[in-house]
Amino acid sequence: xxxxxxxxxxxxxxxxxxxxxxxxxxxxxxxxxxxxxxxxxxxxxxxxxxxxxxxxxxxxxxxxxxxxxxxxxxxxxxxxxxxxxxxxxxxxxxxxxxxxxxxxxxxxxxxxxxxxxxxxxxxxxxxxxxxxxxxxxxxxxxxxxxxxxxxxxxxxxxxxxxxxxxxxxxxxxxxxxxxxxxxxxxxxxxxxxxxxxxxxxxxxxxxxxxxxxxxxxxxxxxxxxxxxxxxxxxxxxxxxxxxxxxxxxxxxxxxxxxxxxxxxxxxxxxxxxxxxxxxxxxxxxxxxxxxxxxxxxxxxxxxxxxxxxxxxxxxxxxxxxxxxxxx
Numbered sequence: 001x002x003x004x005x006x007x008x009x010x011x012x013x014x015x016x017x018x019x020x021x022x023x024x025x026x027x028x029x030x031x032x033x034x035x036x037x038x039x040x041x042x043x044x045x046x047x048x049x050x051x052x053x054x055x056x057x058x059x060x061x062x063x064x065x066x067x068x069x070x071x072x073x074x075x076x077x078x079x080x081x082x083x084x085x086x087x088x089x090x091x092x093x094x095x096x097x098x099x100x101x102x103x104x105x106x107x108x109x110x111x112x113x114x115x116x117x118x119x120x121x122x123x124x125x126x127x128x129x130x131x132x133x134x135x136x137x138x139x140x141x142x143x144x145x146x147x148x149x150x151x152x153x154x155x156x157x158x159x160x161x162x163x164x165x166x167x168x169x170x171x172x173x174x175x176x177x178x179x180x181x182x183x184x185x186x187x188x189x190x191x192x193x194x195x196x197x198x199x200x201x202x203x204x205x206x207x208x209x210x211x212x213x214x215x216x217x218x219x220x221x222x223x224x225x226x227x228x229x230x231x232x233x234x235x236x237x238x239x240x241x242x243x244x245x246x247x248x249x250x251x252x253x254x255x256x257x258x259x260x261x262x263x264x265x266x267x268x269x270x271x272x273x274x275x276x277x278x279x280x281x282x283x284x285x286x287x288x289x290x291x292x293x294x295x296x297x298x299x300x301x302x303x304x305x306x307x308x309x310x311x312x313x314x315x316x317x318x319x320x321x322x323x324x325x326x327x
Contacts, residue, residue: 030067031060031282034087034095036080036102037072046253047098050268051118054275073102075228080105088113094278097141098271103128107139114287117141118274119267123292132292140287141277142270146295150221151186153248153263156300157219158190159318160261161246164219168195168212168245170205172225183221199224202232209239220247222254233257241309255301255326260310266297299323 037047048070052062060066069090073079084105087095096116097103106115107128121144123129130136132143158164169183180196187194195215197208212220222229222236229236230253237258240247249255249262273293280290303326307314319325 030065031094032067032069032090032092033278034069034090034092035071036083036087036095036097036106037070038075038080038099038102046268047118047271050271051096051275054272055278057272058275058279060275060279077101081108084109094281096274096278100126103139111138113138114281115139115141116274116277116281116287117143117292119144119265119270121145129292132294134288135290135292136288138287140290140292142273142293142295144265144267144270144295146265146298149264149298150182151189153221154183154186154190154192156261156263156318157221157246157248158192160312160314161218164190164192166193166195166215166217167219167221168197168208168215168217169221169223170197170199170208170212171223172200172228173198183223199228202228202235205232205236205239209243209245212245213243217245220245222247222249222259224250229254233259237306241306244310246307246310246312252299252301252324255303255306258306259303260306260312261300261302263300264298265295266299269297270295301326 035048035051055062055066062068069087069092071083071087073083080101084095084102088110092113094114094116095106095110096118097106098118100120103115103117103120104126115138117123117128117139119142120126120128123139123143123145124131128139154167157167167187171180183194195212195217197211199205199208220240233254234257236247236254237260240260247260249259250264251267252262255262277290281287300322301324302314302319302322304314305326
């Protein structure tokens with residue numbers, strides 16, 4: 001009888017001990033993050049580094065107290081679903097998607113693993129969230145939605161080219177978002193005619209510039225998707241110089257690679273702030289309750305060397321507003 005009581009007592013004492021050990025192991029678990037990119041990793045080290053920087057600011061060090069599973073579709077859209085499914089199988093705690101097509105693939109792969117959008121032009125329109133204030137599902141993150149952006153780009157082009165009446169917009173139709181609608185509204189206000197030219201691969205840039213010249217465009221608004229443009233950033237400035245056309249780009253990196261101008265959302269800042277969402281989710285917040293953040297920082301870069309190549313003089317009034325001038 002005494003033996004039975006002792007055994008039972010030992011079993012009762014073991015239950016909380018086992019529970020405590022399990023909780024301790026769970027508490028000591030190293031978070032695993034999945035990063036879904038769309039272009040070759042060597043071509044976008046700044047995106048990785050700014051995300052890492054955001055994590056470091058919050059106390060996370062890759063390889064020490066956090067693991068990051070880096071994946072990239074290398075610009076091949078058909079690979080997105082398999083990569084997203086792979087991250088789900090790895091049981092990552094959060095998936096960070098670097099582009100719209102990747103968010104779509106992640107959404108199709110899981111309805112339970114939290115997804116943080118590093119950027120998206122229209123989260124509601126793309127069907128990812130119910131509203132910016134209350135996402136309502138397993139997706140949250142950051143948006144590049146800034147209705148005034150396209151108008152601002154055209155206004156700057158108008159200042160730089162006072163006779164501006166026609167603008168060729170290079171875009172990738174398979175990535176089209178709300179930008180086209182914004183461009184139309186801005187163009188009407190500025191009395192500018194728009195010529196849309198679809199660029200789905202790097203080999204189509206030469207054709208697009210020829211058609212822009214044929215259509216008597218005074219300037220080009222570059223809205224081509226990153227996977228198409230990023231690997232060939234140095235090619236478009238060469239074509240712009242050859243055709244003597246001012247080009248307004250989407251990213252600061254395009255101007256640093258030789259392009260004329262850019263005015264847009266600071267994407268590096270978005271990548272850094274994506275880490276804030278990851279941190280909140282790892283600490284227990286639900287994506288459904290985390291409002292979508294809209295852009296906080298914009299940047300305006302001007303390349304005077306590129307301007308000289310096409311015989312263009314940038315007014316001082318424009319240069320005064322530039323965040324960076326490349327000479």
